[in-house]
Amino acid sequence: MIVATDHLSKWYGHVSGLNDVTVALPDGITGLLGPNGAGKSTFMKVVTGQLRPSAGTVRVFGEPIWGNPSQYQRLGFCPEQDAFYEHMTGLEWVAALARLHGMEEASAVAAARRALEKVDLLDVADRKIGAYSRGMRQRVKLAQAIAHDPQLLILDEPLSGMDPIMRRRTIRLIKEWGGAGKSVVVSSHILHEIEAMTANIVLIHNGRIVAEGDVHQIRALIDEHPHRVSIRAGDPRALARRLFVDDDITSLRFEDGAVIVETPRPDAFYSRLTEIAASGEAGAIEEVTSPDDNLQAVFNYLVKP
Amino acid sequence: MRPPLLAPTRRIFELALGEMLWARRTVFMAAAAGAPVLLAIVTRLALENGSSVLIINGGRVDSEAMFGTAISALYLRFIVPALGLFYGTSLIADEVEDKTITYLFTRPIARGAIVLGKYLAYLLCVISVVLPSVALVFMVMVPFRDMGVLFRALVGDLGLITLGLAAYGAVFLWAGVSFKRPLVAGLVFIFGWEQIALTLPGSLRHLTIAYYLQAATVSVTSLIVMIIAAVFVAMRTIERREYVLEQ
Numbered sequence: 001m002i003v004a005t006d007h008l009s010k011w012y013g014h015v016s017g018l019n020d021v022t023v024a025l026p027d028g029i030t031g032l033l034g035p036n037g038a039g040k041s042t043f044m045k046v047v048t049g050q051l052r053p054s055a056g057t058v059r060v061f062g063e064p065i066w067g068n069p070s071q072y073q074r075l076g077f078c079p080e081q082d083a084f085y086e087h088m089t090g091l092e093w094v095a096a097l098a099r100l101h102g103m104e105e106a107s108a109v110a111a112a113r114r115a116l117e118k119v120d121l122l123d124v125a126d127r128k129i130g131a132y133s134r135g136m137r138q139r140v141k142l143a144q145a146i147a148h149d150p151q152l153l154i155l156d157e158p159l160s161g162m163d164p165i166m167r168r169r170t171i172r173l174i175k176e177w178g179g180a181g182k183s184v185v186v187s188s189h190i191l192h193e194i195e196a197m198t199a200n201i202v203l204i205h206n207g208r209i210v211a212e213g214d215v216h217q218i219r220a221l222i223d224e225h226p227h228r229v230s231i232r233a234g235d236p237r238a239l240a241r242r243l244f245v246d247d248d249i250t251s252l253r254f255e256d257g258a259v260i261v262e263t264p265r266p267d268a269f270y271s272r273l274t275e276i277a278a279s280g281e282a283g284a285i286e287e288v289t290s291p292d293d294n295l296q297a298v299f300n301y302l303v304k305p
Numbered sequence: 306m307r308p309p310l311l312a313p314t315r316r317i318f319e320l321a322l323g324e325m326l327w328a329r330r331t332v333f334m335a336a337a338a339g340a341p342v343l344l345a346i347v348t349r350l351a352l353e354n355g356s357s358v359l360i361i362n363g364g365r366v367d368s369e370a371m372f373g374t375a376i377s378a379l380y381l382r383f384i385v386p387a388l389g390l391f392y393g394t395s396l397i398a399d400e401v402e403d404k405t406i407t408y409l410f411t412r413p414i415a416r417g418a419i420v421l422g423k424y425l426a427y428l429l430c431v432i433s434v435v436l437p438s439v440a441l442v443f444m445v446m447v448p449f450r451d452m453g454v455l456f457r458a459l460v461g462d463l464g465l466i467t468l469g470l471a472a473y474g475a476v477f478l479w480a481g482v483s484f485k486r487p488l489v490a491g492l493v494f495i496f497g498w499e500q501i502a503l504t505l506p507g508s509l510r511h512l513t514i515a516y517y518l519q520a521a522t523v524s525v526t527s528l529i530v531m532i533i534a535a536v537f538v539a540m541r542t543i544e545r546r547e548y549v550l551e552q
Contacts, residue, residue: 012549050410052547067309067544072413081550083404087327099316144408191530 002027002152002183003047008056010207013163017042019207020056025185029178031194032187034204040187041080044156044203047185048077060152061285073101078147080156082137086130090121090140094131094147101148108147115147116140118173120166134161142170146177153177157214159193225260226250228267229290233259234283242281246272258287266290310421313414321396328399330391334431337384338438340377345445367458369455372446376462380439381469381518388431388500389473390491394481396423397543398488404550417540424478424536430480431470436463465518468528472514475535482539482546 003025010018013238018039033195034040046058049065051071058065065071085093094112095105103111116122119139124132129140155174159167174197178184188194194201201218203210208257209301211218233239236259240252243261251262263269278283325331348371398419400406409419443459444452473495480487499513510516514531517524 048411050407050547051549069413069415072411075411077407077411079404079407081404083407083409085327087326088323096320097408097412099320100313100409100414102312102413290546 001025002061003185004059005047005056008046008058009054009138010046010051010053016207018046019205021209023202023209023212024114025202026200027183029174029184029198031188031198031201032185032204033189033191033194033201038204039207040204041156042207044154044185044187048075048154053092056288073148074151076148076150076153078145078153078155078158080160084129084140089128090116090143092131093124094140094144094260097144098147103148112143112146115143118146119143120169135163135166138162139166139170148226151182153182153184155184157187159188167193200289226264227266227290228260228262229304230258230260230290231273231285232287233285236282239276242276248272308413308415310415310418312333312420314422314425317409317414317419318426319514321423322430323424323491325426326515327397329394332452333391334434336427336432337388341379341384342438342441342445345375345442349445367449369451369458372443374441374454375446376439380383380435380466382515384435385466385469386473386515388435388469390477390495392427392431393477394491395475396427396481398481401548401550406548407550416543420478420482420540421536422542425473427474431474435466435470439463439466463515465523468517468525469514471532472517474530475532475539478513479535479539479542482542
């Protein structure tokens with residue numbers, strides 16, 4: 001395990017940032033998902049040794065991280081905050097930070113150039129950061145995190161502020177790093193972003209780990225709970241009457257011309273719905289959508305208070 | 306394993322030196338160092354026919370006394386503490402406030418190296434501005450024929466000012482590392498506590514920096530001990546303290 005926490009808690013005075021978090025992140029790419037204020041940034045700050053655990057332990061590469069700066073030789077961190085030495089050029093800034101990894105000037109500049117090239121900023125490397133767009137600023141933060149070729153990258157909301165094209169490129173870049181044998185822990189509050197990078201996710205909410213593991217395993221967790229389906233039919237009332245015949249639905253309501261049902265047994269329900277559609281009893285079934293088919297709904301469901 | 310200190314200190318020093326040139330406080334420093342020079346030029350022009358004596362309220366003030374007054378009243382009482390305060394407190398506190406400290410804290414270097422490198426950059430920066438200012442004031446205010454006699458005094462004053470910049474800078478560096486709002490506390494210390502304590506009988510004046518910089522009670526040893534202790538404590542403090550950056 002590349003990162004492991006054991007009963008980790010972090011309090012800011014009386015406010016809890018993390019609450020009894022025990023998690024082990026494997027090699028490869030791990031997505032940390034949670035709404036704003038869930039504790040993602042606190043988790044990342046503790047894991048990168050910027051904050052000291054209030055209780056419990058954190059181990060990175062099997063060693064403690066707080067007060068252990070030698071760990072940063074193998075770790076790159078891209079913080080969430082939009083903070084820079086604005087007057088420096090992208091190249092100067094990334095090279096200056098690379099030098100703090102013990103590189104000589106020439107090596108640091110070469111490493112900075114490589115990193116800037118990876119994030120498509122080489123053509124503006126000599127422009128001051130203060131003149132960068134929001135997306136460029138995000139990318140130059142990524143560049144400083146990868147310039148020293150770390151084994152583990154920790155990225156806090158790295159896609160925030162990027163346009164769709166850069167977002168896609170950055171996702172590809174992160175996947176390439178993972179494919180090259182590096183480990184990445186990446187946070188986001190948008191599920192489809194994480195979904196595009198990895199199937200291994202950790203869901204965090206109110207400072208607690210709600211679920212962790214493979215996306216499919218997490219989806220299985222909700223099978224015990226009602227599954228919501230929206231159906232547009234030619235005759236919604238006839239459809240409702242037909243659906244109420246069996247006990248595989250727990251609730252039904254009308255909303256904007258659609259019938260919304262909740263079912264604890266989605267497989268059986270879909271099978272029956274297919275039969276109803278084929279019989280034509282409720283008129284034409286025009287549309288069947290299920291928010292729960294989308295991973296976003298899984299996320300929403302699991303973190304629902 | 307404890308990471309090395311010297312090489313990272315040098316790299317932080319280089320980085321911080323470049324940063325200081327762009328800091329908002331640089332304008333303040335230039336003004337603080339330039340004002341006495343302007344004042345000296347005005348005073349010199351006020352002297353009649355190149356006379357080295359100025360009549361103030363019927364009393365005769367010679368060039369040596371004028372220069373001494375400039376050093377004690379302007380530099381040691383105001384410019385040196387003010388520069389120490391505004392720069393010393395900002396060395397770490399600005400990085401925390403701007404949230405750029407993250408980039409330094411996530412490098413394989415001892416946090417103490419960040420403090421030491423920045424302090425040395427501060428020292429070089431202020432010395433290279435303030436000492437030429439003092440030398441210019443000397444050249445403007447002291448007639449050429451008196452310069453040879455007063456040169457030793459100038460060298461002594463330059464040394465004292467250097468020690469003052471180092472001492473105030475070190476103490477306020479520690480304050481900047483330790484407290485969230487160090488500037489206010491520093492202002493109270495300089496313009497409140499030091500002014501009051503120096504006038505009080507007893508040993509309370511020993512709890513000031515100004516006391517050790519006064520001509521009558523100057524103590525190089527005390528100042529050096531104070532500088533080393535303050536920088537050391539600042540380095541220890543930053544190693545142990547966590548900085549919660551506000552979102």
